[in-house]
Amino acid sequence: METRDKNNASPGMIAPDTAMPMESEYAVETTGKDGIQPDIRQPKKSPTPFQDSMRRLRRDKRAMISLAFLIFFIILPLIGPVIYQHVGGTYNSTTYGNISPQQYHDPFHQxxxxxxxxxxxxxxLGTDSVGRDLFARLMAGMLISIAVAIxxxxxxxxxGLAVGILAGFYGGWIDQLLARFTDIMFAFPGLLFTILLAGIFGSSADATFSHIPLVGANGNARxxxxxxxxALVGWPFMARQVRGLTLQLREQQFVEAARTMGTTDWNIIVRHIVPNLFSIVIVQVTLDLGSTIINEAGLSYLGLGVQPPGSSIGLMINDASxxxxxxxWEVLLPSIVLTIIVLSFSFLGDGLRDAFDPRSKD
Incomplete structure (x- = not known):
């Protein structure tokens, strides 16, 4: 009887299974004209490699916390001074008389x-040894450090991209010439070479660039x-990494297919080589930003960077040393901020490296 019922069932209907409850991971919406349930199952769209990388990055709590700190330290010196100079009322200064917060919250006002x-x-955050607002000077110093790093x-x-791509893509005498020039740059200790240049040409730079708007004023010409x-001591490492990856990419099948179709070298580089260098470049830049901020602070601490009355994190540490x-507190404040910024760039760079190249963990 049961067999007969199943055989006599309408061809447009699906006989229910009385043994097991019917389960489906897809919802039933409508029935076709002939009584047949239309197939509404849609294949899941596989994520792109970039989406996979971003998902891995979002799962890295340390990298996300570091990113939040960096966003805060970037936004604060950009909009903080505008807001801070409107906080407070008129102040009766013994030296200047009645002054507004725009004046006594200025990083150069003493x-x-x-x-x-x-x-x-x-x-x-208090005042420094000559009565300047520490919070205002700290925001100005962070802005200087981040601007120099960028x-x-x-x-x-x-x-790094120009030299690395040319050397890796064309090879031959171009590769040899650029590789030897890069090796020469590697021969110089980076920070010592920067100290040498700043020490020799620092005074000339102050005189040459002091008239440039937004740069020369307030001791920032140097x-x-x-x-x-x-930058001169930093690009060779970027060029070497880019060259190594370009050597691998130029042998890939998609590059060979582009050559077969008559695509010019320039289009191959722009459309196929450069986009595939994104991950290595963004990771290296993030890691380099922290070291660049440390180097700028170190030069300012030694008196080779920002000059008084300018403001820099390194100069603030030197003034209060x-x-x-x-x-x-006057030493701890800029030191803590510098430490947080550098560690945040380092942790974010590690997270990006793990996200874009999971094999780096092995």
């Missing part, structure tokens, strides 16, 4: 009778020289 004060409602990395990426020196016993 109140000689308000030296080395602790944090208060007027000065959120400029250095832009130059490093441009030079930053142009510092940025070029740091003789006050460790009496006012340790």
């Amino acid at each position: 109140e000689l009778d308000r030296q080395d004060e602790n944090p208060s409602g007027q000065y959120l 400029i250095v990395e832009i130059i490093t990426v441009v030079l 930053l142009v020289l510092v940025s070029m020196a740091l 003789n006050l460790v016993d009496t006012h340790p």
Whole structure:
């Protein structure tokens, strides 16, 4: 009987299974005109390699926390001074009379009778040895450090990509010439070479770049020289990594297929080589940003970077280095901020490297 019922079932209907409850991972929506349930199953779209990498990055809690810190330290010096200079009321200065928060929250304003004060409602993080607002100077110093790091990395990426791709893609005498030039640059200790350039040409840079708007004012003229020196010693490592990966990419089948179709070398480089270098470049840039900020702070600490009355994290540490016993806060504040920024770039770079190249963990 049971067999007959199953055989006599309408061809447009599916006989129910009385032994097991019917389960389906797809919802039933409508029935076709002939009574046959349409197949509404859609194949799952496989994620792209980039989406896989970003998913792995989001799972890295340490990298995400570091990214949050970096976003905060980038936004703070950009919009913080605008807001901070409107916080507070008019202040009756013994030297300048009635002054507004735009003046006493300026990173270069000095109140000689308000030296080395602790944090208060007027000065959120206190004042330094000449009565300048520490919070305002810290924001200005962070902006300088981040700006120098970004400029250095832009130059490093441009030079590193150009030299590395040309050497790896064409090979031959071009590879030999560029490789030897890169080896010469590797022969110089990076930071010592930068110190040498800053020490020899620093005064000339102050005179040459002091009239450039947004650069030369307030002791920042030497930053142009510092940025070029740091970029000069930083790009060879980028070029070597790019060259190694380009040597592998030029032998891939998709590059050979592009050559067979008559694609020019320029189009192959732009459309096939450069996009595949994205992961190695973004990881290296993230790791280099932290070291660049340390180098800039070190040069300013030694008096070879930002000059007084300018503001830099390294210069703030130098100014307060003789006050460790009496006012340790003035040294700890910029030191802690510098440590957090550098560690955040380092942890984020490690997370990006693990996300874009999971084999790096092995």
